[in-house]
Amino acid sequence: MSDVTTTRFKNYRNPVKFILALIYFGLPFVKIGGESALRFDIPSLRLYLFGTSIWIENFFIILVFTFFITFLFISLTQIYGRIWCGWMCPQTIFCDYTGFMAKLSGSPVVKKVLSHLAVLGMSVLISAASIWYFVSPYEFLARYASGNAGAVINSFMIVLVIISYLNFAFWRRKFCATICPYSMLQSVMFDDKTLIVSMKQDRMDECVSCNGCVNVCPTGIDIRQGYDSKCIACAQCIDACANTMTDYHAETLIGYQYGEQNKKKFFRPTVMITSAITLIFGVLLLFLALTMTPYEFEVFPNQQFLPRYKDGYIINSYEIKIKNTTDKKMNVSISIPGVEGYKITPDTKFTVDPDKTFKEKVFLFLPEKMFEKKSILGFKFISKADDAKTTVLESDASFRRPIRRKK
Numbered sequence: 001m002s003d004v005t006t007t008r009f010k011n012y013r014n015p016v017k018f019i020l021a022l023i024y025f026g027l028p029f030v031k032i033g034g035e036s037a038l039r040f041d042i043p044s045l046r047l048y049l050f051g052t053s054i055w056i057e058n059f060f061i062i063l064v065f066t067f068f069i070t071f072l073f074i075s076l077t078q079i080y081g082r083i084w085c086g087w088m089c090p091q092t093i094f095c096d097y098t099g100f101m102a103k104l105s106g107s108p109v110v111k112k113v114l115s116h117l118a119v120l121g122m123s124v125l126i127s128a129a130s131i132w133y134f135v136s137p138y139e140f141l142a143r144y145a146s147g148n149a150g151a152v153i154n155s156f157m158i159v160l161v162i163i164s165y166l167n168f169a170f171w172r173r174k175f176c177a178t179i180c181p182y183s184m185l186q187s188v189m190f191d192d193k194t195l196i197v198s199m200k201q202d203r204m205d206e207c208v209s210c211n212g213c214v215n216v217c218p219t220g221i222d223i224r225q226g227y228d229s230k231c232i233a234c235a236q237c238i239d240a241c242a243n244t245m246t247d248y249h250a251e252t253l254i255g256y257q258y259g260e261q262n263k264k265k266f267f268r269p270t271v272m273i274t275s276a277i278t279l280i281f282g283v284l285l286l287f288l289a290l291t292m293t294p295y296e297f298e299v300f301p302n303q304q305f306l307p308r309y310k311d312g313y314i315i316n317s318y319e320i321k322i323k324n325t326t327d328k329k330m331n332v333s334i335s336i337p338g339v340e341g342y343k344i345t346p347d348t349k350f351t352v353d354p355d356k357t358f359k360e361k362v363f364l365f366l367p368e369k370m371f372e373k374k375s376i377l378g379f380k381f382i383s384k385a386d387d388a389k390t391t392v393l394e395s396d397a398s399f400r401r402p403i404r405r406k407k
């Protein structure tokens with residue numbers, strides 16, 4: 001029995017492509033806590049992120065997330081090269097699913113027309129799915145079903161369908177080599193120990209010149225000539241060569257290896273620097289995520305109200321501002337811990353509607369005798385929300401004695 005490896009990369013790559021395509025089309029339909037698992041809602045400028053929602057005001061966290069992902073990508077690219085391009089990039093996945101377009105030359109007109117119609121249909125689906133990350137697919141489909149999609153959605157659909165169709169029907173892999181910014185940055189991120197697809201240097205003379213590797217290459221590379229920056233590390237040439245070499249009872253002549261000399265070394269200065277930066281942004285992101293609150297609480301002095309005496313009390317007034325950043329009603333109560341004998345009117349409990357900012361003027365009564373020896377008191381308003389975490393927030397304030405007592 002032959003001891004030649006019969007496993008092919010396509011046995012892994014095809015399921016990976018299928019699962020990623022499924023996620024791309026299916027994720028917008030998934031709801032967590034009644035809202036999309038992942039969607040940027042344009043009208044409310046809010047990002048729904050797996051059960052959390054982030055307002056545009058909190059976009060510092062998105063900025064940190066962007067830096068984290070960017071440096072993570074750079075680190076992984078320094079080590080694993082273009083694995084993303086060959087295995088996970090939507091451009092590659094959908095180019096593979098429309099691979100029949102690359103084989104149309106010389107085909108009958110009917111086949112060409114049907115192929116273009118199929119790509120147009122896929123472009124409509126891909127464009128719709130892109131929009132579902134901004135407009136809920138349930139709303140999107142309901143709007144089209146009622147013939148009331150609206151000018152904005154229609155315009156985006158038309159533009160995206162045209163771009164997708166041109167891309168998958170004509171540009172295809174040229175996109176990777178000419179437009180894609182990630183591809184353009186590869187040369188800066190690669191070094192002589194980055195994972196690449198390459199001919200095995202010590203077995204080059206075994207090549208039988210079947211051209212299998214060249215024929216399957218989606219970017220038109222002849223990998224036998226050495227590494228080419230257009231290579232997307234898809235491993236199709238590895239499998240093609242493995243098929244040929246099976247007849248010669250030998251392993252494939254092409255493989256994944258760390259640089260042309262196949263020297264594996266993860267801990268090298270460039271990788272360690274970018275990994276350290278990734279870690280810093282990761283920790284910062286975690287900190288921001290853990291300290292993010294479901295509402296905001298601020299207290300301002302009510303400038304229209306002058307402090308005054310009344311029935312043994314001094315009265316100051318404040319404006320309470322509570323912003324509910326969740327999509328559920330929230331009850332918030334306020335108090336002043338550590339201060340004896342205070343009264344707050346007209347109320348200390350407020351109900352704030354989802355996505356709304358609530359403002360209310362309140363009056364704080366403090367016993368007059370507290371101000372016999374001082375004219376100002378610094379303290380903190382504490383707010384407590386009855387959300388799932390019973391979030392407690394505080395806001396600094398000060399209380400003034402009136403300048404003079406009215407006769």
Ligand code: SF4
Binds near residue numbers: 230235
């Ligand atoms: S050379 Fe091989 S791994 Fe690179 S793009 Fe072509 S087929 Fe894919």
Ligand code: SF4
Binds near residue numbers: 207211253
């Ligand atoms: S598939 Fe293998 S044997 Fe055939 S030409 Fe390419 S490297 Fe040579």
